[in-house]
Amino acid sequence: DVKVTQSSRYLVKRTGEKVFLECVQDMDHENMFWYRQDPGLGLRLIYFSYDVKMKEKGDIPEGYSVSREKKERFSLILESASTNQTSMYLCASSVSPDNSPLHFGNGTRLTVT
């Protein structure tokens, strides 16, 4: 079974802090994604990557950046955390270019105070 592991289940950070959300997958997938989930807004794509060193903006990239130094690891970075970035963050990976299927981690609940 594919396993997508997000390093933290819960995080509490202060406004202005730099925050790293880590994600590792164990199935040698080329494609990795970061979504955020908010009540009533569903899952919104922040960034994605189809290869090491490669990254593409999704629908809501503002305030975020990403790093993919190794194939199995995809990090989401909040350069200066703000309260409106309090959310559930979901990492996902897939082997196929059309994302079928997409394998999700269990999420990181980030609270920015």
Added chain:
Amino acid sequence: GENVEQHPSTLSVQEGDSAVIKCTYSDSASNYFPWYKQELGKGPQLIIDIRSNVGEKKDQRIAVTLNKTAKHFSLHITETQPEDSAVYFCAATSSNQAGTALIFGKGTTLSVSS
């Protein structure tokens, strides 16, 4: 870009009844339409998917239908059980020069009461 609308946002049914969730999409180039189920405290998991060259697909109590002309697709759950209670998301592919990503609907919270 792709826009996916999902209805209803909440759905309550009695055990044994059927449940239907509907989605519409905007990008006529979309060709892959998966459905995900998210249980409390977990990430979404794929439950069924359909491609644009197929009109209907079934897997036991779950079925998905696709109408490409109208740009809508639906999830049908028959003989619902309490363990079907969860949040369900539809999605459609969105492609540009960078590649392909899934765009999700806003989700439907299904409650099945016994």
